[in-house]
Amino acid sequence: MEVIYTGLCQTPEMVVNAALQEDVDVIGISILSGAHMTLFPKVMQLMKEKGMEDVLLTGGGIIPEEDMAHLNNMGIGKLFAPGTSTTDIAAYIRN
Template sequence: MNDKRTRPLRVLVAKVGLDGHDRGAKVIATALRDAGMEVIYTGLRQTPEMVVNAALQEDVDAIGISILSGAHMTVFPKVIQLMKEKQMDDVLLTGGGIIPEDDMQALNEMGVGKLFAPGTPTSDIASYIQEWANTNRPF
């Protein structure tokens, strides 16, 4: 934990759209909690607006979206647009799921953080969020 930090990192884990497969999101939520983070899991079938509003209300440091439905090129740009409209420039948007490498790169160029493929060690995801927050979040 960073010496400057006076509270645990807060991460919102979300499933956006009609994708009903949430085992991976629950595994990530548990792993982040076990890494010392406060985790808010929104549950299934969230809209981008619901996710961003919940992130604002919960004052999170990061939003993690799990997506397996193939709608990543719609969901992530909409969430990043809403985050910009609400001036959430100091909140990380990350995620993972079935996302082709070319799409991951395009989303990164739009402002989405690192995206993780299935099978990524959960410790890598927790470390990434912690390192990003240490560099980008005021505490």
């Protein structure tokens, strides 16, 4: 699997535009700032606006379990807590 790292402090618009240009299958976002309830929905909204409904949005960070459940119910893929094995994350993406 090829990974394109866009760097720290990317706006939702920057993330979605880069993903669109690179024709990705998955967008993975790491959020440690506590802004997950703002950033994930914004990225998902922009993805829908760009017709990227077939792209998986996933990620992780310091996200309370109840927020993970709420984001999952919104259509965002599985979210991973700190310390999750990259093998587990890659297996989720492959499946």
